[in-house]
Amino acid sequence: MAKHQAPTMKDVAREAGVALGTVSRVINGITVGDEYKKKVEAAIKKLNYQVNTYARGLKTSQTKTLTLIIPSLALPFYANFAYEIEQQTYQHGRKLILCCSNGIPEKEIDYISLASQSKTDGIIALTYSDISNQVPEDIPLIVFDRHFENRSVPRIASDNFAGGFLAIEKLLEFGCTHPIFIGYHSDFPGEADKRFEGFQAACKKFELKPTFLYESDDNDSYETLYNFIVSHQDKDTHTLDFDGIFANTDLEACAAVRILDDLNYSVPADVQIIGFDGTKKFLPIDEYIVSTIVQPLPALAKKCVEMILNAENEPLPTLTLLPVTYEYGGTTIK
């Protein structure tokens, strides 16, 4: 038995008794006489015809495909961003190509090259190195949550600076007199760095002594944080010299909660804590709920995709910052 060949437009045309071009026009929704249209549609249904994306892509060099380059899906934040991007991509009738680079520059570049061979309609990148000069001019690129040296590459992120500032404002509003900052930062230029700057700006404005733990990635961050907190306690009075924590991420906020608990301090009575990311929004784990500055992940994804797809009409703006919001999660008084 011969292998069943998928029907082509030519088959449809023959079946419907019309010309090839007519079939094409029906498929692409270009005006066609009613009787013709009906005949073609009947033939399509009868033959169960489906367009061949590759033939179309070759002809139009529009592949209806978006590419997402992301280190991994291990961090819930990454996973959720990828999810939101996919949802948007689908909504716009595109397919999403997922690339997990593990943050390895060579892989990142390799993915770019693959994407370019596949004539992808746009690249959304959350990379460790600045890959903007690897991307062909005719493929729109948006860098998410990163700021590289080259400031001309369009990027998008939450307003991390405002978020850092807001966290301190909130802690003060909730009665804290000495909020501090804790966090680890990696050596790649992530937008998350701006949270610390927001903290500093708030300290300046409200005339606070800026106390913080802000170091490069550490193998045992729990221990580092533990020691830091211990160093700020008066053992005789069992008193801490701070009463509020702004943690760089919800993960770190959780670690702080645990450590304070281990040290027999009460949250939020003794210390109020605000994290960052809004992880509870997308990680359905109770243990993970803290008061937090929420990143608007769905809105960010929406913006990314819309901007990319609109890139040929309107050049991509250099920087797009979306507002963050505070949300109560039990580690503050409200």
Add this chain to the structure above:
Amino acid sequence: MAKHQAPTMKDVAREAGVALGTVSRVINGITVGDEYKKKVEAAIKKLNYQVNTYARGLKTSQTKTLTLIIPSLALPFYANFAYEIEQQTYQHGRKLILCCSNGIPEKEIDYISLASQSKTDGIIALTYSDISNQVPEDIPLIVFDRHFENRSVPRIASDNFAGGFLAIEKLLEFGCTHPIFIGYHSDFPGEADKRFEGFQAACKKFELKPTFLYESDDNDSYETLYNFIVSHQDKDTHTLDFDGIFANTDLEACAAVRILDDLNYSVPADVQIIGFDGTKKFLPIDEYIVSTIVQPLPALAKKCVEMILNAENEPLPTLTLLPVTYEYGGTTIK
């Protein structure tokens, strides 16, 4: 200024002073005379030529593309599976198209149809409905972690039954005399159901009274579980009538830990707990560590991709079950 056109094989051929076919052979690694090869490679480098995947796909109807259909990336288990599939896909020189269906059957079918139009080389599906009859015959399909009515569709999963059995064996080995099962199950036919069957089989074999909480998805599972546990305690003696828990997932194991803690029982002294999934392997959150039956996610992903890509040589086996392992995580004595 004219828009810069990407160079084609024809350009390379002209630049190198050879025929079109020769360029093709160089690119595809077919034997070509040394001098020709050198000339072509030089031209490729000079023009910065890249193959056009769409032209190639049209000609060969091999798209070097795999499609993953998964409900979402919200559950760490899903996210990690997607990640491992992507890694394997990349290793085999393919691209991955990610489809998040939210478990909506219409979307699942729509994704299948898109995949088929795009002539994907294979589909890996973690769906809620049985989509096997929607997939064209010539596209290999593997269903992950599901068992539908139609038993002829190739599927792959961890050996959940053996895992359930193993969990009880371990609890007994660690000195429990009355292990129980807790878990919620959804109404779609997931392989995870088999864990409960494994539990039951173990009860039969070891002559245990099978105590369990096993209900359909619940809006407030915490409360249900809390009430269940309370109903098994003697309030006067503050004693529970069980001393071991096998939880259907690590998430539920964590909930149990928390509830027992709230009720002032000690884990693992009073109650030992074993979860399922091995979530700690891929979710880097300390709160989330329990003793667990580990699903071999990387191995599962590897198998999926290898089998799919080998499907034309060797027809896909109906059922592939990969072994699970026990791993200590603090909620048991070892």
Add this chain to the structure above:
DNA sequence: AGAAAGATATGAAACGTTTCACGAAACATA
């Protein structure tokens, strides 16, 4: 040395679309 066999380069055809110049038909105008 001549013929046969073996390599390997060549260029045209084909994959399944979209697009466009062309022509036919229908309609409006005078």
Add this chain to the structure above:
DNA sequence: TATGTTTCGTGAAACGTTTCATATCTTTCT
């Protein structure tokens, strides 16, 4: 009725590859 205008279907060309029959050049054997 004759002419101009609009509408819409037609079919060939083109997109950038791969593949295959053909042609050319070596090598080997008698």
